[in-house]
Amino acid sequence: MMFLMENWYLVVALMAVAGMVGVYIGRFLKMPTSEQRERVKEWLLWAVTQAEAELGSGTGKLKLRQTYDLFIQRFPALAMAVSFDTFSLWVDEALEEMRKLLKENKTVRELVKG
Secondary structure, eight states, X not given: OHXXXXXXXXXXXXXXXXXXXXXXXXXXXXXXXHHHHHHHHHHHHHHHHHHHHHHOTTOHHHHHHHHHHHHHHHOXXXXXXXOHHHHHHHHHHHHHHHHHHHHHOHXXXXXXXX
């Protein structure tokens, strides 16, 4: 008992490290499956297209913020498990797909560009 009282800061530090490890393990276990990831990416294509139509070109950070806010509303549990950096990479992939669609599909181009 005396050891714990004299070294309380070590006990607190160990508990903090154990808590952090627990959080990381929990996040790892909550990671989305490949099927969930594909659904989110399909939805992201729609979301970035809507953001492009509403905000236009040259507003990248605003579009990313709008898309992230929609993502949090649509997938709240998944938003806790996916980092913003990962989400940003997914948005970049969706933007590439949207650019392909804009080049290849006249209807989509008219929808986005008005």
